[in-house]
Amino acid sequence: MTQLLTSLGLVVLTLGLSALAGKYGFAWQKAALSMPRHSDNTAAQRPSRIISTEYNVNEILMDMVAPERILALSQDADNPGLCNILDRTAQIPGRVASNPIRIEQILALEPDVVFVGAACPAETVSLLELGGVRVVRINRGYTISEIQENIRLIGNAVGEPARAEDLIAGMNRELATIRRIVADAPAPRALYIGSGYGYTAGIGTYTDELLQAAGARNAAREAGIREWGKITIETVIEMDPDVIFVPDTGGRAHGAVGTRLVIPPKPLEHDPVWQDVRAVRSGRVVTLPPSLLFCNSHYSTWAAWAMAQALHPERFQQNQQKLP
């Protein structure tokens, strides 16, 4: 019996020690090392050593500040599938890892401010701050208003609030223009399918809002799908969309809806199951550059242009395209 009690006591004691050690350990290291390196206010208000670790921040930043103020962009800045302004990002030599973020790499560059994404773990943020860096965490940017919030957030962080408002206003103008052009046109039913695995853009995503701005009815919205949910092939056939938007994956399979993976992979136009869908039958499967579809920056309005053109080609005789 005494043995049981001593064992129990030892366990409880050690657990308590661990909990206390953990709690005070984190607090102590914070207290021991919170030294904002660039403590003069001008640098805080108008940072000149900026690092971006997210692909959408890359694009927003490039249009908001002079290139000399950007220390490094995330690796996605060289990825044609994720970056819409490759020629401009190529002018900035610095690159940092984004998944996972490498703390040492960032601290070695001695930045003023670092932009991290919503997926960045709390430990990384905490350690970067310990290293004297200002960390700004953007939100997840699911909807157009969230994207615009991010633009505003970035603008305030780099001391360019006016520029941010300009970008936001530009987005709104473009969307208004598109809406005007396609106004009163019959809205076809459209569906967006992410590359593989059956993810689509449901209620509460910017793609959904872009489709609506471009004058379409989002089949995923009508099926009640929220955010980036999955859609089954049966639902797709039932909805029978008129147009399907897919990212351009170079001819590889992008129609793998649900568990239906086709071996060998083929584009969904050649998949017999998809032949029942009106969009496939009438040849209206539109591939768009992935960088347009995935970017949740102000460049997403370009996607709306492309979608509107594919949906209502008759309204676009004058050259209003702005695709690169």
Next chain:
Amino acid sequence: MTRRDAGTLAGLVLLLVGVVILATALGTANVPPLRAMRILWDVLTGNEGDYPAWQRTVLVWVRLPRVLTAALVGGGLALTGAVMQAIFRNPMAEPGIIGVSAGAAFGAVTALYLGATTFSMLLAPTGAFIGALGCTFVVYVLASSGRGRLSVTTLLLSGVAVGSIVSALTSFVLALSLRQWEVGRQMLSWLMGDFEGRSWGHVALVFPLTLVGSVWLALHGRELNLLLTGEESALSLGIDVPALRRNLIVWASLVTAAAVSAVGAIGFVGLIVPHLLRLVMGPDNRRLLPAAFLGGAAFLVVADMVCRLASLSDLRPGVVTSLVGGPFFLYLLIRSRRTWAATV
């Protein structure tokens, strides 16, 4: 202890120290290794050096705690792996066998799903810890609720069953969160194990349990040897087998839970390191347990270093441990002339 075994232990200590120094000297940031040593020396002696402040920050606050966390976690996992192999009399047992890993994964994933990281850094590890212990508790209670004595086979099966259920629930929560990709990414990062961002707070979190638990377990080497000869044999030699097993499982679970909560699920260390060392040192747990701790610590520090230095920035410690440990183990197995199991 034979001369050879003492030599092996001393060698392992030297290996660990050397590897820790190496891992602290090298890293992503471009700090010349010699200067890294000088910085550490200056920190110990309290000097101010003439190098940039960020280098000191990186060394002392980013790299050193990360290496120490890796060492503590690796040592703890390897030692508990050896203990589990003795309890189950099976060289294929590993620390998570009675549900610790599955429970920790579920706890962490649930905490992340509920948005833990927006509140505090401690919530995910706490969730993992509670999940780990809760799952182990359920496994143990279910296995011992029968009329007869608790047998290791029942414990094993209970662990497999409960572990499967909990893993399924974890996958479910993961699938739920894939709709929001940033939460999904964090969960996947946890499930693959991650040393990035481990700071002195993490070291403080892991150190007490790992130290006390490892010492307690290592002191029971002789009893573990007797357990290896069979349950009835151990009973007749004077060991209260049910009580010993219960205590061993409690402490092994605590150490494993602490390790896994801090860095996520890293498998293979607890299976491979004791295995390798048993091929070299024999099954005597009095020597094997300390050796396993040292070996596991060194192994994981090296794995973390590889992750840091590899140009593929997406490499995770769990991947490295499997890719490195597996082939090396095969090689040793083929070469070894000592048999550790006549039949399976």
Next chain:
Amino acid sequence: MAFLELNDVWFEVNGKAIVREVSLSPPPGSFLALIGPNGSGKTTVLRLLAGLLSPTRGTASLEGRDMRQWSRREIARRVAVVPQDTHLDFAFTVRDIVAMGRHAHLGRFQPEGAHDRAVIDQAMAQTDILDLRARLVTELSGGERQRVLIARSLATEAPTILLDEPTASLDVAHALETYELCRRLAREGKTIVMAVHDLNAAARYADRVAVMQGGRCVAQGRPEEVMNERLLAEVFGVQVEMYRSRGGWMSFVFHLGPVATEVAEYPR
């Protein structure tokens, strides 16, 4: 107050009685042989004596107290067990295995002392395995492993040793040596209880014999009194002929069917 005692003990599993109404108290300093066909409960009786099983009815007691009140350490210092199954999965050396017998005498932080080493060496000498001390048990033959386990039980310095068919894998010479050793140990004061299938050996070496059949102990006593042809024939279901060897001890010859009718009278 006997040292080890089973008093009217029953052991049931799933409603089936493996051991019924067995009362047994091996006298100290004697060699008791348990004989009986397979499934008669010999192994179960040994495990009950060792405290590894608890009787469903009746009491198993050690030094007058119920076995359940003793701690395993205390029991281990008094009763040693040599199991039938010698299978060892892990590559310990012979000396490691024999040294395990000292566990019940050593405290938590206490390493082996001079006395322990002496006991271990003597145990290995008595079982003739000194030259095997550095070998791995996984490399030994079944008979050698059996001797290692006997040495381990000797190392415990327990006054009672229970052996379950220890000579099953031994050759003739080593089997006889084991019986000789056990008889010698009994003369030196140890209590030996051995389940044995070799009836000739039981008759020759044991001081007392207990005959098991169907879970009951049907006869107990000195070999001369207990081991007669009719009892053995009944218990084992064979025809039995008993002879005297030149040394004067009983030898048995067994047949499956009826004995040839020419030999009607046997020398007794």
